[in-house]
Amino acid sequence: MKFSEFEYKRPEMEEVHKEFNALLEKMGQVKNAAEQNKVVDEIIQLRTEFESMMRIVSTRHTIDTTDEFYKKEQDYFDEWSPVYQGLIHKYYETLVQSPYRSELES
Numbered sequence: 623m624k625f626s627e628f629e630y631k632r633p634e635m636e637e638v639h640k641e642f643n644a645l646l647e648k649m650g651q652v653k654n655a656a657e658q659n660k661v662v663d664e665i666i667q668l669r670t671e672f673e674s675m676m677r678i679v680s681t682r683h684t685i686d687t688t689d690e691f692y693k694k695e696q697d698y699f700d701e702w703s704p705v706y707q708g709l710i711h712k713y714y715e716t717l718v719q720s721p722y723r724s725e726l727e728s
Contacts, residue, residue, distance in 0.1 A: 630678045632695060635702040638672055642709045649716050655725035662726070665713060672706070 645665050652658045676699050683692040720726060 625681070628678055630675060630682070630695075632698065633672050633675050635698075635705065638668065639705060639709065641668060642713075646709075646712055646716055649720070652722075655722035658720060658722050659726060662717075669710075 642665070645661055645668065649658055649661045649665075652661060679692055679695040679699055683689065683696040687693065717723065717726070
């Protein structure tokens with residue numbers, strides 16, 4: 623598949639934020655490492671979807687900085703990036719403080 627064929631769909635950051643926080647809360651409520659690992663997989667999937675769209679925008683905007691659509695999309699990601707990075711920080715804090723940390727690491 624060519625890069626030009628990748629579909630771009632703007633992620634709604636309010637929804638990403640809400641879903642990410644719900645998954646973080648769920649991580650704190652699990653009863654074992656296997657359950658927590660499933661939540662980690664869900665977070666990884668959410669991150670993959672969001673970050674893929676962010677990379678598509680960044681690349682397409684870099685290829686043609688005069689394209690108004692991708693300029694606006696880049697501005698959107700630039701605006702939400704600090705919020706997203708805050709979520710990632712909370713995720714790593716949750717992992718580090720997990721009672722199942724050693725099991726997750728192995």
